[in-house]
Amino acid sequence: MGMFSTILAKLGFGSDKVEAAKPAAEAVAQAAAPAQEAAAPAVQAISEVDVVAKLAALASAHAEKLNWKVSIVDLMKLLGLDSSLAARKELAKELGCPAEKMEESAQMNMWLHKTVLQKLAQNGGNIPAELL
DSSP states (O other): OTHHHHHHHHTTOOHHHHTTTOOHHHHHHHHHSGGGTTTHHHHHOOOOBOHHHHHHHHHHHSSSOOOTTTOHHHHHHHTTOOOSHHHHHHHHHHTTOOHHHHTSHHHHHHHHHHHHHHHHHHTTBOOOGGGO
C-alpha cells in the first residue's frame, strides 16, 4: 500500500498483519489440509502491536516535542517520514480521502490522522478509543 505500508513497518507490524483481510475460504482450506493444520492458527491470529507505547517511546527520545496524538504532521515526523503537504496528499489519496477534504489541508490533515489511527487498529494496533 505504499506510504501506509511504511507506517506499518516502522511500527513493527509484520507483512502477515497487512494482509489480515484474506478470504475466509482460504483460511478454511488451509485448516482442512492435514499437513498444514499446525500452520493454520498462525495465519488466522493477529498479534496486537502496542502502537501507543512505541510512539510514546519515540516521542520521549525525539528532539522536538511532537503531539502525535492529534497531528498527522507530528506523527509522520516521529516515524521519520516526509511530512510535507505533498507527502500527506499522497498518503490521503492512498487511503481514499474524499475529494472535498483534499481541497483544504486542515480538513485533510484531520481526516488523515483519524484514518491512519483507524487503519492501525484494523491491522492489530492497540489504539485507545479516545484517539479513534
